[in-house]
Amino acid sequence: IGQGWRMLVECLSVGRAISLPSTAAGMAKTLTFATGAYARIRRQFKQPISHFEGIEEVLARMAGSTYVAEAARIMTAASIDRGESISVLGAIVKYHLTERVRKIANDAMDVHGGKGIMLGPRNYTAQQYQSTPIIITTEGSNILTRCTIIFSQGALQAHPFFFKELKIANELNGKNTVSDFDNILMQHIKHTLSNVMRALWMGLTQIRWSRHHYTKQLNRASSTFAFLADVYLITFGEKLKTKEKISGRLGDLLSMMYLASCVLKRYEDEGRPTEDKYLVDWIMQDTLSIFWNQVDELLRNFPNRWFGFLLRLLVMPLGKRVYKPNDVLDHRVAQLLLSPNPTRDRLSKGAYLTPEPNNHIGLLDIALQKILAAEKESANELQKREAEEIRNEVITVDHFDPHDF
Numbered sequence: 001i002g003q004g005w006r007m008l009v010e011c012l013s014v015g016r017a018i019s020l021p022s023t024a025a026g027m028a029k030t031l032t033f034a035t036g037a038y039a040r041i042r043r044q045f046k047q048p049i050s051h052f053e054g055i056e057e058v059l060a061r062m063a064g065s066t067y068v069a070e071a072a073r074i075m076t077a078a079s080i081d082r083g084e085s086i087s088v089l090g091a092i093v094k095y096h097l098t099e100r101v102r103k104i105a106n107d108a109m110d111v112h113g114g115k116g117i118m119l120g121p122r123n124y125t126a127q128q129y130q131s132t133p134i135i136i137t138t139e140g141s142n143i144l145t146r147c148t149i150i151f152s153q154g155a156l157q158a159h160p161f162f163f164k165e166l167k168i169a170n171e172l173n174g175k176n177t178v179s180d181f182d183n184i185l186m187q188h189i190k191h192t193l194s195n196v197m198r199a200l201w202m203g204l205t206q207i208r209w210s211r212h213h214y215t216k217q218l219n220r221a222s223s224t225f226a227f228l229a230d231v232y233l234i235t236f237g238e239k240l241k242t243k244e245k246i247s248g249r250l251g252d253l254l255s256m257m258y259l260a261s262c263v264l265k266r267y268e269d270e271g272r273p274t275e276d277k278y279l280v281d282w283i284m285q286d287t288l289s290i291f292w293n294q295v296d297e298l299l300r301n302f303p304n305r306w307f308g309f310l311l312r313l314l315v316m317p318l319g320k321r322v323y324k325p326n327d328v329l330d331h332r333v334a335q336l337l338l339s340p341n342p343t344r345d346r347l348s349k350g351a352y353l354t355p356e357p358n359n360h361i362g363l364l365d366i367a368l369q370k371i372l373a374a375e376k377e378s379a380n381e382l383q384k385r386e387a388e389e390i391r392n393e394v395i396t397v398d399h400f401d402p403h404d405f
Contacts, residue, residue, distance in 0.1 A: 010087065015139045017076050017090030023135055024097040025069040027128050029351040030361055031101075031108040032066040034124055035059065036337025036344070037364040039111055041371055041394050049111070050338050053327070058107045059334035060325070064283045065100040066347050067276075068259055071266035072097060091149040092255045095142050098135045105129045120398025124360045147244035150251030151229075214284045217322070218260055221291050224315045225253045228298060231311065235303070245301070249294045256291040260284060275343045278332040282325045292320040339372060340365070367394050 036059055039050035049055050072093045079086050108125045109116040116125045136142050140149065229250060236243055260283075267273075267280050295315065302308030325333075336343045355362040367390045373379060374387030 013087040013090040016094035017086045021073045021093040021097045024101040025073045027101045028066040028069045029348045032062045033348040034361045035108045037368045040338040056334040060330040069097045071262040075262040095145040102132045118397040147248045152241045152247045252294045260287045282333045285325045288322045289324045292322045
């Protein structure tokens with residue numbers, strides 16, 4: 001009795017960590033695979049639409065989110081296998097993976113254009129586009145998950161000292177209890193000072209001396225997050241649960257660190273393939289830029305303007321100095337989706353891509369290979385005619401006779 005909320009969260013955490021992230025990862029794989037192939041096949045103004053920079057930007061974003069989704073899915077499922085508590089991790093992957101696949105579905109519809117909105121058997125994007133509100137809403141809506149679960153309900157209890165301090169403070173009735181509280185408080189103060197000094201030092205040096213650049217960037221982010229979490233806990237106390245914008249941004253900081261860690265883990269586990277380097281660079285730059293943008297928003301909205309300015313000097317003494325991927329990197333990542341290659345195969349691994357009559361996504365790859373072959377100098381006229389026929393077949397939408405209804 002009285003533990004209903006806790007029981008509910010524990011029950012929902014497994015669904016958030018397994019079924020919904022898996023669904024999101026599967027949708028991301030098929031839509032990204034199909035959109036890359038379609039962008040290379042579809043022509044406008046006598047060239048593939050994948051040559052246009054606007055399409056490149058979209059394809060790079062889709063590829064990055066798909067890699068992240070699979071990396072986080074595997075890492076979180078492995079945590080469950082080890083018997084670890086995954087309430088926070090489940091909330092992170094539920095929110096961020098479903099939000100990313102919602103963006104992927106929108107991007108896929110934008111690239112496919114008219115083909116994406118004309119319903120029929122040839123339209124392989126519409127049903128997944130229509131399904132995204134389901135995974136966004138179930139197991140706790142995404143607004144609820146981001147604003148109240150990732151940080152307020154989860155990360156607070158994972159704090160090494162805060163929860164213990166509250167528990168002992170409610171039991172202050174003897175010398176031993178007071179001594180225990182003082183002990184934990186001193187550890188907490190040392191922990192906070194250590195984090196702020198590390199964050200300041202790494203911010204000043206910009207950690208250029210490190211061979212493991214992204215790992216050190218995450219170490220800096222971790223120190224910054226831990227320090228800011230303490231500052232906001234001290235400032236607002238239990239009222240932080242009602243400060244949903246702040247809680248949501250702090251949750252984003254924790255989430256970006258987890259997703260970035262998943263990406264680096266996957267890259268290492270797969271043997272650091274050279275072909276994936278541009279993709280991993282894109283993801284890490286994108287993830288870290290989101291992290292520091294959210295830090296900027298937290299400090300810009302700190303209740304005390306001058307104290308917020310002091311915090312900014314401590315955690316960002318030289319400014320953010322972390323930026324989103326540039327146009328050159330966008331181009332390199334987008335190219336990975338436009339032809340058969342090992343990275344594209346890894347991105348789509350596990351998706352239903354068998355070239356069968358009723359699987360139009362699987363047939364796209366056959367069409368792409370024939371079109372690429374026909375564009376070579378050695379291609380004969382027959383190959384070129386076949387390529388044009390299959391191109392027209394791919395972009396054609398369904399036509400239904402009104403007398404059939």
